[in-house]
Amino acid sequence: MxxxxxxxxxxxxxxxxxxxxxxxxxxxxxxxxxxxxxxxxxxxxxxxxxxxxxxxxxxxxxxxxxxxxxxxxxxxxxxxxxxxxxxxxxxxxxxxxxxxxxxxxxxxxxxxEADLQKWKEAIRLEHSTMIKARKIAADLNLDMKIGDVEYQGDKTKAIFYYIADERVDFRELIKVLAEEFRIRIEMRQIGVRQEAGRIGGIGPCGRELCCSTWIANFVSVTTGAARQQELSLNPQKLAGQCGKLKCCLNYELECYLDATRDFPDGSIVLETEEGPLYHQKTDVFSRMMWYSTEKESAGRQVCLSVDRVNEIIAMNRKGIPVKKIIEEVVNIGVAPGQTGNDLHNDDPERFSKNRKKKGGSRKRGKNRPNRKEKRNS
Structure with missing residues (x-):
């Protein structure tokens, strides 16, 4: 372009x-x-x-x-x-x-004008130079990827940006590139995030990549940021175009950390007279926590406020018995009055093969004149 x-x-x-x-x-x-x-x-x-x-x-x-x-x-x-x-x-x-x-x-x-002309010629050479350099690196069996090439304005030097997981001995590569392109060679290693920033693109949010628009310094992103925000740990959804965790996972992390400062640890089991309650999920915005009577299943749940959970934990530590708190148990599954599909309000026999169709029969031979009779008439 x-x-x-x-x-x-x-x-x-x-x-x-x-x-x-x-x-x-x-x-x-x-x-x-x-x-x-x-x-x-x-x-x-x-x-x-x-x-x-x-x-x-x-x-x-x-x-x-x-x-x-x-x-x-x-x-x-x-x-x-x-x-x-x-x-x-x-x-x-x-x-x-x-x-x-x-x-x-x-x-x-x-x-x-002469400077601009030479500069434009150098820009036109960058893509073809990158393709040739990749082929040369592959012929030398080097475990590296050349992501971009940038020519100097006077066409006397070029910077080759590469990605490599381990240390690469590219001394032989520099010799071959110098002989091939007749310029000074500089190799500069970058990460996958820097490569995505140099190439650019559109993120799943519909906007330009943050790394190619405004991020100057990259901060490490961990899965703990996703857990703190109660996000699904799906690698396909959490990873960006660079293959690493999305930088935007850190944008609201401080707000979540501040909002959950007084939230109890989800690993703490609540002891009640009805039995233990195990943590299932947390709604940060409404400050509600969901607990289940079963550790591995969410069949019977109760919703408690954060303040109530902290109160129960304090009572457990003091040895004070906690009376009945499960007043309304939520059954996870098909709600009363519902069938197993999303179209339960419609006629359940609508897909039946034996159901008589409306609008009369469309079978051949009924209410339809024979072609031969039609021609004779």
Missing amino acids: QDKTLEQTGEVSPVSLDSCSNLNTYNWLQDIPDTARSFDIVEVKFKNTRKGFYRNVHQLRLKKGDIVAVEASPGHDIGIVSLVGELVALQMKKYRVDPEDENMKKIYRRAK
Whole structure:
């Protein structure tokens, strides 16, 4: 899609400039005059999730969306200005980058027509280079997957992003790639979540993947987050497109932890005069807990409030007998007045083969003239 835009219009795809991406930063100081020149460091974004901070040594009047040529090692790279002014200082503080670093790379100039032409040619080479690199890695029997390739703006260097479960000796691979493509090779390992963020996609919620839009730092997600929220431990529903647990499982976890702070442990058995009660499920929002008289079955259940459960646990610890609390036992199964199917209100004989059909008989020979008789008439 990006290549097609470059070939047809000769311009940079607007997707790289204005899409919902975690590279985008809203500049809420843009309407204040002279804020762009108050800080001499500019934030520049490149392909997918790569960003960098560069010193504006020539005091160029830059704004968001400008294409610039920046210092690289070796040569130069082409990037798009994503943020200028005082907000860059906040971004550097967020990523713990020292603004006084003397080794910080600098901006050379605004990109010229020749720079843009070479940059577009480099972008067109990335997909074919990735396919060839995958074949070369397979021929060398390397247990790794090359997920993406990013060319430097001057076509002198390329970064190969790969995924591997174990340590991989790719020294021979680098030699073969350098001979094949005649460029400097840099291998950079990423995880499956970073790969999903670089590729992008649509999640089961119908929105763009969080890892490709706004998540910058990945936090580990465990099945405990799903248990805390009383979610079904179905791997197919809990896993994202990367194959790992969905990052969104952590979004409401703190709210659930705060709401269940005074909830008793579900492993505690309630002792009553009618016998023990075993925990089955918890409704966090209504603060109700369901207990059953049978440990392995949910045939007879009683619903208690969290406060009542805490009261019973306190009485058990003090040895105070708990009187009858199961006033209304819920039978799990077919409710009274219901049949075994969802259509119990309809006629139960509606599927009977012997049932007489309405609208008269449609059998051949009845109420239907013979074809020969019809022709003769």
